[in-house]
Amino acid sequence: MHANGRQDDARGEMVVLERLRAGHRSPPFFEHDWEKCRLMQQSLIFCVLRCEMSVHMKNGSLGKTGGQEFMQAMAAIVRGINALNAVIGRVVSWLALGIVIACFTVVVQRYLFGVSYLWLRDLYIWLNGAMFTGVAGFALARGDHVRVDIFYRPASVRRKAIIDLFGVLVFILPFMAIVVVYSWPFVTRSWSYWEGSSNVGGMPGLFILKSFIIVFAMLVTLQGIAMALRAILVLADREYLLPEQLRYPPNVAAELQTPGETGHEGTL
Known part of the structure; x- marks a missing residue:
């Protein structure tokens, strides 16, 4: 068997x-x-795989790299826009010297020699318009525009970021879009026939001056975007990605209220 x-x-x-x-x-x-x-x-x-995912989630590293890279890209955009407006603002601000020289020349010619040139009178007026429209974005970056600081100055950094983000989205960007839409036909028509001064013997090239309206809107729009991105970085606790000069200044009002300390108000 x-x-x-x-x-x-x-x-x-x-x-x-x-x-x-x-x-x-x-x-x-x-x-x-x-x-x-x-x-x-x-x-x-x-x-x-499940164990690896649980470890990554526990350590907070899942998706952290991608989010960090995105925040770094936002910080780079903020630095780039501020650098652009800083260069343009510092260059265009030198027009103030030309304005002073042209205006002084007009006064001397009129009251000492009894002569006047219309093109020279147009010159310092046009330089004034070009300068103030060209430095608008730089002034916004520096906080030099008129601000009613009833709530903003004593606010915390996060509250300032919320106010800036709201102001950019609700006021700056829509208003700049309106400026571009309504001024574009005005500027293009001026370029179509190379418009000059309406004064006989005045300055040629008025179409160039009118183009500064578009330049003004674009520079302020860019700076508004930089302000919004900076506010987002603050709200996401990533303000440390920005250099010191681009961060929100400390709350001066809170420092002044600290007993035993003497402070001074800085420019916010």
Whole structure:
């Protein structure tokens, strides 16, 4: 009986090997074992991935790299816009010297020599308009525009960021869009025939001066975007990505209220 059993097992193994060599499907018990191994392998992989995700979520590192890169890109945009407006503002501010020289020349010619040139009178007026429209974005970056500091000056840094973000989205950007839309036909018409001064013997090139309206709107819009991005960085606790000169100044009012300390009001 034992010999017959061993012979039957040998025949069964030979049949299985022959079927495998012939390309037949595996026996049912082979398929069942392979399916169990595959399911166990998938379960092990899933458990490992789940453990890694839980560790990353616990450490706060899941998505942290992408968010940090996005915040760094925002900070780079803020630095770039401020640098652009700083260069333009410092260059255009030198027009003030030309305004003083032109105005002084007009006064001397009129009251000492009794002569006057209309183009020279146009010159200092046009330089004045070009200067004030060209430095508008730089002045906004420095906080030199008129501000009613009833709530803003004593506010905390986060509250200042909220006020700036609201002001940019509700006032600056819509108003600058209106300026561009309504001034664009006015400027393009001036360029179409190279408009000059309406005074006989006045300055040519009035179309260039009118183009400063668009320049004004674009520079203020860019600076408004930089203000909004800076506010977002503050609200996201990423203000440290900005250099010191671009951050919100400390709350001077709170420092003045601190007992035993003497402070001075800075320019906010």
